[in-house]
Amino acid sequence: MTQPHTLPGCTRHPETPTGLSCIRCEKPYCYRCLTDGSVGKQCPECVAQGKKSQRRGVNLVGNEDEHIRPIVMPVLIALNIVMFAITVVQAGTFNDLAASWVYDNGAMWNLAVAGDQWWRLITSEFLHVAPWHLAVNMLSLWMLGQELEPMFGRIRFLLLYLLSAVGASVAVFLFSEGAVGASGAIFGLLGAVVVVFIRKRQSLQPLLMVFGLNVVFGLVIGNVSWVGHGGGLVVGALVAAGLIYVPVASRKLWQTINLVAITAAVIGLAIFQYYEMPRYECDPPGARILCGPVDPN
Numbered sequence: 001m002t003q004p005h006t007l008p009g010c011t012r013h014p015e016t017p018t019g020l021s022c023i024r025c026e027k028p029y030c031y032r033c034l035t036d037g038s039v040g041k042q043c044p045e046c047v048a049q050g051k052k053s054q055r056r057g058v059n060l061v062g063n064e065d066e067h068i069r070p071i072v073m074p075v076l077i078a079l080n081i082v083m084f085a086i087t088v089v090q091a092g093t094f095n096d097l098a099a100s101w102v103y104d105n106g107a108m109w110n111l112a113v114a115g116d117q118w119w120r121l122i123t124s125e126f127l128h129v130a131p132w133h134l135a136v137n138m139l140s141l142w143m144l145g146q147e148l149e150p151m152f153g154r155i156r157f158l159l160l161y162l163l164s165a166v167g168a169s170v171a172v173f174l175f176s177e178g179a180v181g182a183s184g185a186i187f188g189l190l191g192a193v194v195v196v197f198i199r200k201r202q203s204l205q206p207l208l209m210v211f212g213l214n215v216v217f218g219l220v221i222g223n224v225s226w227v228g229h230g231g232g233l234v235v236g237a238l239v240a241a242g243l244i245y246v247p248v249a250s251r252k253l254w255q256t257i258n259l260v261a262i263t264a265a266v267i268g269l270a271i272f273q274y275y276e277m278p279r280y281e282c283d284p285p286g287a288r289i290l291c292g293p294v295d296p297n
Contacts, residue, residue, distance in 0.1 A: 007019050008028040009028065010028060010029050010030035010032075010033060011027045011028055011029055011033070011043070012029065012030075012033050012044075013030055013032070013033070016030045018030040018031070020034060020041065022034065022041065022042050022043035022046055023037065023040030023041055023042055024042055024043070024046040025043060025045070025046055027043060029041075029043045035047050059151060060151075060196065060199055060200070060243075060244045061151070061152055061153070061156060061243045061244055061255070062251045062252065062255070063151065063152060063153045063156070067150065068149070068150050068153070068154070070145055070146055070149040070150065071149075071154060072145070072149055072154050072157050072158045072161070073141065073142065073145030073146060073149050073157070076141060076145070076161065076182075077138050077141055077142065077145075079126060080126055080128070080134065080137070080138060080141075080182055081134070081138070083102065083126045083127060083128075084127070084128050084131075084134050086100070086102050087100035087102050087103045087127065087128075088100075090102060090103075091103070094130060094131065097127075097128075097129060097130075102127070103127055103180070105117075106119070106120060106123035106124060106126070106127050106180075107120065107123075107124050107127055107178060107179075107180045108120050108121065108124030108169050108172050108173070108178050108179045108180060108228075109177070109178040110172070110173055110176070110177050110178060110277070113173055113270075113274070114274060114277045114278070114279065115279070118270075120169070121166050121169040121170065121173070121270065122162070122165060122166055122169065124169055124178075124179060124180050124181075125165035125166075125168065125169065125180075125181070125182050125184060125185050126182065127180040127181070128180060128181050128182070129180060129181070133181060136213065137181060137182040137183050137186055138182075139213070140183075140186045140189075140190075140213060141182065141185075141186055141189070143209075144186065144189040144190060144193060145157070145189065147193070148160070148189055148192060148193065148196075151196070152192075152243070156243060159239070159259060160188065160189065160192055160236060160239050160240065160243075161185050161188065161189065162185075163188070163235055163236075163239050163259075163262060163263060163266065164184065164185045164186075164187070164188020164189065164191070164192075164232045164235050164236040164239065165182070165184055165185035165188070165232065166235075166266055167184070167188065167231050167232055167234065167235025167236070167266050168183075168184020168185060168187070168188065168225075168228040168229070168231040168232035168235070169184065169228065169231075170231060170266050170269050170270045170273075171184075171227050171228055171230060171231020171232070171234075172184075172225055172227055172228045172231065173270055173273050174227075174269060174273050175227045176225060176227045176228070179225035179227075179228045181225075181228075183224075183225075183228065183229055183232070184225070184228040184229060184231060184232035185232055185236075186232070187228075187229045187230075187232040187233040187236065188232040188233060188235055188236025188237075188239070189236055190207065190211060190233060190236065191232070191233040191234065191235070191236035191237030191238075191240065192236045192237065192239065192240035193207055193240075194207065194237060195237050195240035195241050195244060196240060196244070199244050199245075235262065235266060238262050239258075239259065239262055241258075242254075242255065242258030242259060242261075242262060243255050243258070243259075246258065
């Protein structure tokens with residue numbers, strides 16, 4: 001006569017006999033505790049340990065989390081809207097925003113920059129001439145930002161936007177007279193998306209909507225700074241390439257080096273143009289028509 005076989009109790013529920021066990025630690029567990037894995041059933045402790053030991057994947061720029069909620073993009077949109085509202089209130093009309101003190105002292109005017117008003121290189125990217133100008137740019141920023149910010153991460157996305165904005169203004173400083181609007185920065189985002197698509201070997205067709213929107217806008221409305229657009233596009237593409245085409249083993253180091261180099265190049269071009277131009281002064285500050293060469297005597 002044989003003794004009846006006694007089953008061990010569950011590790012978590014000792015009162016529950018079980019013939020099951022974890023495939024990894026081999027401890028007895030009941031069916032309520034075990035989870036189906038790729039090679040068998042695992043206990044809660046081994047499942048948790050396995051998740052901790054898994055290395056998180058990174059994307060093209062080294063970002064580990066592409067599911068973050070965009071924050072920088074809506075903040076930039078809000079800032080542009082607030083700046084536009086201020087200019088409208090100050091001007092008292094939609095038809096002559098140059099009457100606004102903020103617009104007059106923030107727009108990109110070469111003579112004013114040559115008169116040491118360097119802040120215009122960035123403030124001009126947050127000013128717009130009309131509601132439709134603001135609407136087109138903010139729609140483009142929303143379309144591109146919701147894709148790029150999760151991919152690049154918030155800090156990289158902000159740097160991409162600001163460098164593209166300044167790059168667009170420096171291009172205007174070099175080759176044109178003046179401009180306002182966020183389109184230079186937006187074309188920088190567009191340049192970054194082009195680099196991403198090329199790196200992923202994806203079709204560029206989805207970009208045609210944003211690009212076409214801005215081209216049609218420029219052709220219909222006119223008086224668009226294609227120089228600024230081009231400058232932003234080039235700088236944005238360079239920033240994206242400097243973040244993506246780097247050695248994986250030393251990604252952060254080379255990304256930092258590339259960003260510093262691009263920033264130095266943009267600033268260097270602005271300084272070069274500053275010393276190439278005659279010195280100007282504006283009286284009152286920001287009044288474009290009253291800017292003139294400084295008397296060396």
